[in-house]
Amino acid sequence: xxxxxxxxxxxxxxxxxxxxxxxxxxxxxxxxxxxxxxxxxxxxxxxxxxxxxxxxxxxxxxxxxxxxxxxxxxxxxxxxxxxxxxxxxxxxxxxxxxxxxxxxxxxxxxxxxxxxxxxxxxxxxxxxxxxxxxxxxxxxxxxxxxxxxxxxxxxxxxxxxxxxxxxxxxxxxxxxxxxxxxxxxxxxxxxxxxxxxxxxxxxxxxxxxxxxxxxxxxxxxxxxxxxxxxxxxxxxxxxxxxxxxxxxxxxxxxxxxxxxxxxxxxxxxxxxxxxxxxxxxxxxxxxxxxxxxxxxxxxxxxxxxxxxxxxxxxxxxxxxxxxxxxxxxxxxxxxxxxxxxxxxxxxxxxxxxxxxxxxxxxxxxxxxxxxxxxxxxxxxxxxxxxxxxxxxxxxxxxxxxxxxxxxxxxxxxxxxxxxxxx
Numbered sequence: 001x002x003x004x005x006x007x008x009x010x011x012x013x014x015x016x017x018x019x020x021x022x023x024x025x026x027x028x029x030x031x032x033x034x035x036x037x038x039x040x041x042x043x044x045x046x047x048x049x050x051x052x053x054x055x056x057x058x059x060x061x062x063x064x065x066x067x068x069x070x071x072x073x074x075x076x077x078x079x080x081x082x083x084x085x086x087x088x089x090x091x092x093x094x095x096x097x098x099x100x101x102x103x104x105x106x107x108x109x110x111x112x113x114x115x116x117x118x119x120x121x122x123x124x125x126x127x128x129x130x131x132x133x134x135x136x137x138x139x140x141x142x143x144x145x146x147x148x149x150x151x152x153x154x155x156x157x158x159x160x161x162x163x164x165x166x167x168x169x170x171x172x173x174x175x176x177x178x179x180x181x182x183x184x185x186x187x188x189x190x191x192x193x194x195x196x197x198x199x200x201x202x203x204x205x206x207x208x209x210x211x212x213x214x215x216x217x218x219x220x221x222x223x224x225x226x227x228x229x230x231x232x233x234x235x236x237x238x239x240x241x242x243x244x245x246x247x248x249x250x251x252x253x254x255x256x257x258x259x260x261x262x263x264x265x266x267x268x269x270x271x272x273x274x275x276x277x278x279x280x281x282x283x284x285x286x287x288x289x290x291x292x293x294x295x296x297x298x299x300x301x302x303x304x305x306x307x308x309x310x311x312x313x314x315x316x317x318x319x320x321x322x323x324x325x326x327x328x329x330x331x332x333x334x335x336x337x338x339x340x341x342x343x344x345x346x347x348x349x350x351x352x353x354x355x356x357x358x359x360x361x362x363x364x365x366x367x368x369x370x371x372x373x374x375x376x377x378x379x380x381x382x383x384x385x386x387x388x389x390x391x392x393x394x395x396x397x398x399x400x401x402x403x404x405x406x407x408x409x410x411x412x413x414x415x416x417x418x419x420x421x422x
Contacts, residue, residue: 097120234260
């Protein structure tokens with residue numbers, strides 16, 4: 001009798017292992033990957049974050065964000081760009097939001113897409129899952145909602161998650177519109193930044209970044225507060241340190257570029273990764289320059305760090321967005337800054353590619369600005385929007401592309417950014 005029960009359980013488990021993947025996996029995605037993230041999309045996301053930057057909000061005052069369906073999907077597509085989810089989309093109706101997502105999974109005979117659909121209701125006090133489906137397998141709404149509440153209670157053990165959950169006071173869905181009410185607290189932004197790093201950056205990578213931040217501080221310590229220093233006086237020394245035992249050159253380069261970019265951006269890595277202060281910001285002690293320009297050093301290194309940590313396409317888009325903003329309301333469109341951005345992206349690609357060790361040696365041996373970055377100061381810059389449009393517009397047009405081709409030709413000929421075969 002016991003043997004019969006055991007065999008029954010065994011075959012039931014085996015059937016479940018075969019049937020469940022067949023039910024939940026698909027050969028086609030429910031949501032196609034979004035189109036290439038455009039500069040206008042990135043500009044909109046940036047303006048949204050600037051408008052609702054918690055550092056500009058009055059503490060403990062309820063604020064509201066309203067997004068129509070197209071805007072919500074635009075924001076979701078930004079998350080897809082950052083996290084490489086295959087596709088995600090939302091459909092809004094009064095009191096309801098239907099969220100559909102497609103995730104890539106390792107290829108199997110049953111398919112390599114996991115399609116998930118969840119219908120959310122904005123009931124008083126919280127959202128409730130009314131319906132869920134994994135592939136062709138329906139999940140009872142009560143079971144899915146119970147699971148969500150169980151996960152929510154478990155996540156609230158984390159102080160950052162609990163603070164974030166308490167900050168959002170209400171979500172309301174209407175026809176083609178979602179409204180989110182929130183109440184920010186001064187320390188919440190720093191908490192979120194630390195938690196993002198904790199989740200996205202492995203502990204060993206954090207330790208390596210902190211090591212390079214300490215090395216950078218040691219290099220800068222002898223120099224007076226507010227002094228000016230060529231980047232080439234610091235960057236080679238940062239890459240000249242012997243790599244840690246067992247750490248590949250690409251990982252060393254990623255940590256070094258991240259530490260240098262954080263410094264130039266005014267972010268304290270120790271405060272971000274180790275501290276509990278309200279702010280992670282710190283004004284640079286020494287101002288670093290490249291070809292006599294502080295903005296070149298910033299564009300070059302920050303774009304390199306973005307490239308090694310998030311992808312070169314987004315890094316290029318961010319660089320172009322800055323120039324388009326300058327053309328409209330700032331210092332004017334500068335091909336010089338755009339060239340430094342593209343050079344930084346190329347450096348990030350080569351410094352973490354097959355030739356990482358060679359790039360590390362070249363950075364350590366650099367003795368001039370030109371060894372780090374071609375001199376692009378002969379390119380047009382500081383052009384207001386009207387002048388840019390008259391001379392080179394529109395962005396992506398033949399005249400604009402001709403300048404980009406000139407920039408890329410110089411980068412192709414440069415030892416750091418030419419990406420020759422190793």
